[in-house]
Amino acid sequence: MKVTLDDILAGESRHVLQTYRRQPVAFVRGAGAHLFDVDGRDYLDFVSGIGVASLGHAHPGLAAAIAEQAATLLHTSNLYYHPFQADAASRLSQLSGLPRVFFCNSGAEAVEACLKFARRYWHTQGAKGRVGFVAIEGGFSGRTFGALSVTHDANYRAPFAPLLEPVTFVDPRAPEALASAVTDRTAAIIAEPMQGEGGIRPLSREFADAINEVCTRTGTLYIADEVQTGLGRTGYPFYSQALGLRPDLISVGKALGGGVPMGAALVSERVAQAIAPGDHGSTYGGNLLGTRAASFVLDQLLNQGLLEHIQDVGAHFERRLRALALRHPAITEVRGAGLMRGLQLVYDAKPIVDLARERGLLVNRTDEKVVRLLPPLTIEAAEIDRATDILDGVFAAVPAEGQV
Ligand SMILES: Cc1ncc(COP(=O)(O)O)c(C=O)c1O
DSSP: OOOOHHHHHHHHHHHSOOOOOOOSOOEEEEEBTEEEETTOOEEEESSHHHHTOTTOBTOHHHHHHHHHHHTTOOOOOTTSOOSSHHHHHHHHHHHHSOOEEEEESSHHHHHHHHHHHHHHHHHHHTOTTOOEEEEETTOOOOSSHHHHHTOOOHHHHGGGOSOSSOEEEEOTTOTHHHHHHOOTTEEEEEEOSEESTTTSEEOOHHHHHHHHHHHHHHOOEEEEEOTTTTTTTTSSSSHHHHTTOOOSEEEEOGGGGBTBOOEEEEEOHHHHTTOOTTSOOOSSTTOHHHHHHHHHHHHHHHHSSHHHHHHHHHHHHHHHHHHHHHHOTTEEEEEEETTEEEEEESSOSHHHHHHHHHTTEEOEEETTTEEEEOOOTTOOHHHHHHHHHHHHHHHHHSOTTSOO
16 A cells, blocks of 8 residues: 555654654655655755765665675674774865774764864863863754753743753854863864854855964864764865865765665774774674775775765856855855855755755755755766756745745
C-alpha cells in the first residue's frame, strides 16, 4: 500500500516529539541532486540534507561501499581495532594538515570534543584556570550543552540556562574587540570561518588576522568549527585555509559520511600530546560503517577530482547568482564561496522557499532574510542553470514586500 503525506503527518503528530517545523513534503527516494516525494514528484535539491549529502543521493559507489560493509561487519566498538579508522583519519589529516583525529557521530559531538580537548590541553599544562571560551556573535555550533554554550542565538540558549561558563561573544565586525575578550582565563576561541546558520557570512580577513595574532601572542587555542564549511563545500578543503587561519582543532561533520552520521575532531600535535586514554569516547564513534563511508567521500575529494569540480561549478554558480541579483532588487547581496551560497533579501525568505519548493526546487531559509543554497558537491552546471532559472521565476512572482 502506498504511503501518503497525510498518513505520515498523522503518525508524526501523535508520536514524534515536536522539535522541528517541517515543510509539508515527504521524500522516499533520491538520485544525484534529485529527490522524489511520496507522489513521485521530482525536486532539485539545493539543500542536500543541510550540506550532508555531499555526493548527492544514492551515489552508486558510496551505496556499494555501505552495502558491502553492512553485509560484512557494521560495528564492534572502540574496545577493539578495525581496518578503517586509520584510513579515514589519514585522509582527514592530509586535507587539513592536522595530524590526529577523534571520531564521533555528529557536528555537535565534534564541537563538544574540541571544547573538551581545549580544556584538557590547559589542564595538562597546569593552567587550570584557562577554562573559558571566546565565541562569535551570530555563530552556531549545535544543540548539546557545550556546543549550545558557544552558539549565540538567545532563543536557542535561554530555556536551557545555565550553560557552560565563561563564554564571551565577540562581534565579528569588530576585530579590535577580540584582543580584550581573550584573557588569562581563555582556553580557546571558537569560530566558524564562514557562518552557516548565521546567514552565510565569512569572517573578514581582518578578523582572521586578529585570531591569528591573539592566539600567537597568548597561546590561546583556535577551534575552527568547519562542520558546515569543511570538506570541500567552499571549494577549499577547509575554509580556514582560505582565510590563512591556523586552527589547533577543527570540528567536522555533515559531509563527512555523505549521509551516514559521522563527525570528527581534528587535533594538532600539541593538543594531542595532552590527551590520555580515557579522556573522551563514544560507543559508535568511528565504527566500520561510518569510517568506510567517510573514506569513500574523502577519496572523492582527494583523488577523484571532486575538489576541482567544486571550484569549477562554484564559479559558475556565483556568476549565475550575481546575474539573478542584478535582475531582482529584493536580493541585496550574494555571499559565500564554492557551493555554499547565501542570498541576502530585503524581506523574509519564507515565501521564496515555499514557492521554489512548489516549483520543484528545494532551498532553505536561514537568519530570516537569507536564502541558503547548499547543493550536493557533485552538482552539474546544467542543474545550477535549472535552479537559478526557477529562482528567477520565483523572485519575479513574489512582490517586492515579500508576500505571495
Ligand atoms: C557550524 C556548525 N557547527 C555545528 C553544527 C551541529 O551539527 P549537528 O547538527 O550535526 O550536531 C552545525 C549544524 O548545522 C553547524 O552548522
